[in-house]
Amino acid sequence: MELQQRVLFTILVFGLACSVHGIVWYEPEQVHIAIGANPDEMVIVWNTVNDTGESKVLYGSGGKLNQTASGSRTKFVDGGEEKRSQFIHRVVLQGLSEKTEYAYIVGSSLAWSNSFSFKTWPRGEKWSPRIALFGDMGNENAQSLPRLQVETMQGMYDAILHVGDFAYDMDEDNARVGDNFMRQIEPMASKIPYLTCPGNHEQAYNFSNYRNRFWMPEDENKQMYYSFTIGPVRFLSLATELIFFPQYGLVPIVEQYKWLKRTLAEANKPENRAKHPWIVAFGHRPMYCNNDDVDDCTHHESLVRVGIPILHLLGWEKLFMEYGVDLAVWAHEHSYERMWPVYDRQVMNASAQAPYTNPKAPVHIVTGSAGCREIHDNFTTNPQPWSAFRSLDYGYTRMHVINTTHLYLEQVSDDKGGLVIDKMTLIKERHGPHDPNPRDVTPKGDPLMKLWNTWGKYVNIDTYSKK
Numbered sequence: 481m482e483l484q485q486r487v488l489f490t491i492l493v494f495g496l497a498c499s500v501h502g503i504v505w506y507e508p509e510q511v512h513i514a515i516g517a518n519p520d521e522m523v524i525v526w527n528t529v530n531d532t533g534e535s536k537v538l539y540g541s542g543g544k545l546n547q548t549a550s551g552s553r554t555k556f557v558d559g560g561e562e563k564r565s566q567f568i569h570r571v572v573l574q575g576l577s578e579k580t581e582y583a584y585i586v587g588s589s590l591a592w593s594n595s596f597s598f599k600t601w602p603r604g605e606k607w608s609p610r611i612a613l614f615g616d617m618g619n620e621n622a623q624s625l626p627r628l629q630v631e632t633m634q635g636m637y638d639a640i641l642h643v644g645d646f647a648y649d650m651d652e653d654n655a656r657v658g659d660n661f662m663r664q665i666e667p668m669a670s671k672i673p674y675l676t677c678p679g680n681h682e683q684a685y686n687f688s689n690y691r692n693r694f695w696m697p698e699d700e701n702k703q704m705y706y707s708f709t710i711g712p713v714r715f716l717s718l719a720t721e722l723i724f725f726p727q728y729g730l731v732p733i734v735e736q737y738k739w740l741k742r743t744l745a746e747a748n749k750p751e752n753r754a755k756h757p758w759i760v761a762f763g764h765r766p767m768y769c770n771n772d773d774v775d776d777c778t779h780h781e782s783l784v785r786v787g788i789p790i791l792h793l794l795g796w797e798k799l800f801m802e803y804g805v806d807l808a809v810w811a812h813e814h815s816y817e818r819m820w821p822v823y824d825r826q827v828m829n830a831s832a833q834a835p836y837t838n839p840k841a842p843v844h845i846v847t848g849s850a851g852c853r854e855i856h857d858n859f860t861t862n863p864q865p866w867s868a869f870r871s872l873d874y875g876y877t878r879m880h881v882i883n884t885t886h887l888y889l890e891q892v893s894d895d896k897g898g899l900v901i902d903k904m905t906l907i908k909e910r911h912g913p914h915d916p917n918p919r920d921v922t923p924k925g926d927p928l929m930k931l932w933n934t935w936g937k938y939v940n941i942d943t944y945s946k947k
């Protein structure tokens with residue numbers, strides 16, 4: 481080439497290179513799944529940094545990817561300084577067969593993911609789901625995560641319920657912590673439905689990371705509370721945080737209460753309760769605990785339990801009693817605690833020998849010890865009479881719904897190499913209201929003091945940062 485031509489060529493190539501606007505990321509990541517509104521559906525969710533113009537899943541049984549489904553994506557802009565953006569894709573697979581292993585890849589004509597798989601549940605109610613339960617799992621010190629991953633891969637669970645508080649916190653570092661956390665859970669969350677409820681650590685920018693990243697059944701409007709069934713169980717996923725962050729709206733607090741009452745009443749119609757005799761509610765902040773901090777559950781008038789103090793409006797415990805919630809699962813305290821059956825701070829053992837056989841009140845557990853950077857919460861030295869078992873070991877809970885009468889729970893200690901440190905079988909020969917007309921919960925102390933305690937909490941900055 482002549483010198484002139486070389487110079488021209490160089491300029492041309494340089495010009496072309498400059499006209500390309502930076503690097504693009506079309507590669508799918510953070511793949512996770514949730515159940516759909518119907519039993520033959522699965523919802524597949526993933527992220528890409530750049531817009532791919534389409535959201536597709538190739539999937540099929542027998543190791544074949546011979547089916548295609550399309551969905552949509554939304555641009556999620558984090559509320560942090562950088563206003564980082566990404567696209568969250570969502571595709572609903574429909575018409576799936578029961579008890580079938582499906583392979584799938586997600587993406588677009590610009591880039592595809594690795595291959596993942598899930599196995600659909602049996603149809604109907606007559607099977608025995610196994611579920612992993614835990615809350616408060618972070619990015620740092622997620623001690624239980626590797627064990628949960630292996631057990632998920634070994635096929636030990638049909639679903640995971642993460643009872644609030646993710647990543648610590650998803651919005652941190654302009655939501656990079658959220659991205660990292662979603663990558664951490666991908667091996668589990670791409671394989672079995674990862675079902676959630678919000679915790680206090682999700683509150684930034686009106687829970688926007690939580691609302692955008694997770695798609696839960698019957699929650700298209702992202703109210704953050706919803707209901708679903710697994711086998712013989714009706715689950716209610718509750719947003720305890722609405723009442724602790726009233727700055728995001730008072731109406732949602734009332735709306736959730738109305739929804740809870742309506743949903744419980746519907747679940748108790750004889751034909752519905754016959755199909756789904758078990759009612760299990762889960763939410764982040766407990767009604768009962770015996771930790772030595774000053775959290776809501778340590779107060780006589782816990783907001784979750786009694787609602788607005790003095791007036792006792794919008795409290796959930798009375799509804800749980802009236803509509804026969806069998807089991808309530810909570811987290812937030814970084815520990816594990818099992819309670820005796822309890823209502824209004826009174827132990828309601830069925831009998832001294834068999835307290836969990838046909839109890840006349842809900843049973844509560846707190847399982848918030850999966851592992852996060854805030855380590856543990858200690859217990860008081862004088863636990864209340866409703867406290868049956870406590871542990872500070874990192875770990876998680878396994879639920880096995882054996883059949884319509886037997887529900888088994890066990891607590892795994894990761895500190896002790898996976899040892900089961902607590903077991904309980906809840907036996908219910910009849911399901912239904914514990915008491916169709918429960919007494920009101922007992923008030924305590926000076927009403928002005930109670931009011932101060934409540935509103936003091938609303939302005940207490942600790943509510944934002946702790947656990």
Ligand SMILES: *[C@@H]1O[C@H](CO)[C@@H](O)[C@H](O)[C@H]1NC(C)=O
Pocket residue numbers: 501502503504505529530531565
């Ligand atoms: C890809 O995303 C990055 C980060 O949001 C952005 O800076 C860039 O302009 C995008 N590129 C295209 C082609 O959209």
Ligand SMILES: *[C@@H]1O[C@H](CO)[C@@H](O)[C@H](O)[C@H]1NC(C)=O
Pocket residue numbers: 540541542543544546547
């Ligand atoms: C896809 O392939 C599997 C395995 O060969 C087969 O059972 C299934 O019927 C096929 N589905 C479609 C839609 O072709």
Ligand SMILES: *[C@@H]1O[C@H](CO)[C@@H](O)[C@H](O)[C@H]1NC(C)=O
Pocket residue numbers: 686702703727728729732
């Ligand atoms: C927070 O988000 C919810 C759900 O989108 C909405 O109803 C509510 O008005 C929002 N609150 C504020 C203060 O923006």
Ligand SMILES: *[C@@H]1O[C@H](CO)[C@@H](O)[C@H](O)[C@H]1NC(C)=O
Pocket residue numbers: 820827829831832833834835865
């Ligand atoms: C409830 O039953 C357990 C187990 O028998 C017992 O240890 C506990 O003291 C009982 N509590 C009450 C208040 O009866």
Ligand SMILES: *[C@@H]1O[C@H](CO)[C@@H](O)[C@H](O)[C@H]1NC(C)=O
Pocket residue numbers: 856857858
């Ligand atoms: C719990 O107790 C241990 C031992 O007394 C102490 O080191 C730790 O700081 C306590 N944790 C909290 C969160 O108070």
Ligand SMILES: *[C@@H]1O[C@H](CO)[C@@H](O)[C@H](O)[C@H]1NC(C)=O
Pocket residue numbers: 882883884885886
């Ligand atoms: C449920 O399983 C338990 C434990 O295996 C068994 O004792 C009980 O009879 C079963 N109940 C029903 C209704 O099948």
Ligand SMILES: [Fe+2]
Pocket residue numbers: 616645679680681764811812813946947
């Ligand atoms: Fe929390």
